[in-house]
Amino acid sequence: MRMKENTILCPGVFLDRDGTINEERGYITRVEELSLLPHSAEAIRLLNRLGLKAVVVTNQSGVARGYLTEERLREINGYMERLLREEGAGLDGVYYCPHHPLYGNENYRQNCFCRKPNPGMVFRASAYFLIDPKLSYIVGDKEEDIELAIRIGAKSILVLTGMGRKTLQNGTSPSYAADHLLDAARWIENDLTVSRNQGNL
Ligand SMILES: [Mg+2]
Numbered sequence: 001m002r003m004k005e006n007t008i009l010c011p012g013v014f015l016d017r018d019g020t021i022n023e024e025r026g027y028i029t030r031v032e033e034l035s036l037l038p039h040s041a042e043a044i045r046l047l048n049r050l051g052l053k054a055v056v057v058t059n060q061s062g063v064a065r066g067y068l069t070e071e072r073l074r075e076i077n078g079y080m081e082r083l084l085r086e087e088g089a090g091l092d093g094v095y096y097c098p099h100h101p102l103y104g105n106e107n108y109r110q111n112c113f114c115r116k117p118n119p120g121m122v123f124r125a126s127a128y129f130l131i132d133p134k135l136s137y138i139v140g141d142k143e144e145d146i147e148l149a150i151r152i153g154a155k156s157i158l159v160l161t162g163m164g165r166k167t168l169q170n171g172t173s174p175s176y177a178a179d180h181l182l183d184a185a186r187w188i189e190n191d192l193t194v195s196r197n198q199g200n201l
């Protein structure tokens with residue numbers, strides 16, 4: 001990615017979807033199966049107020065596996081965005097990986113660069129929104145989210161919703177373990193203040 005030398009890049013927050021913003025329900029294949037976790041809208045409103053881009057990056061191998069179409073996935077993502085918007089919370093973007101290395105037809109069965117913990121979705125969003133991944137935060141409930149953060153030099157927040165407690169039990173080293181997404185957003189707010197006072201931002 002090439003940038004003009006004087007382009008100022010900002011921090012961003014990359015959010016996992018299932019188990020982080022909405023209830024973990026295995027493969028969600030219909031809008032009726034998606035419900036927001038209690039603190040999600042307030043958390044994203046806080047990120048909005050802080051002026052941070054809030055971008056969803058989600059692995060959705062259910063598409064490769066044939067459980068839902070990409071069209072249906074976009075409908076479900078749109079429904080999530082609408083539920084949040086009704087509570088005054090705005091997502092700046094929703095990126096998904098429909099692939100899987102082992103399952104699906106040749107369109108979807110591939111070792112792609114976008115499936116977390118690979119950084120493809122973060123890099124694509126960062127180029128679009130002028131985000132510096134190294135100044136950014138990854139929030140999710142699985143080891144792949146923490147690993148993604150490590151790979152790109154971002155800070156990682158494990159939320160203890162969804163699969164988060166299990167992930168913690170299995171052993172992981174996030175920058176912070178948050179009770180839920182709002183706790184994560186508040187930690188980010190504080191961490192940004194510390195970084196600014198240290199002159200890192
Ligand atoms: Mg998840």
Ligand SMILES: [Zn+2]
Pocket residue numbers: 097098099100112113114115
């Ligand atoms: Zn992919």
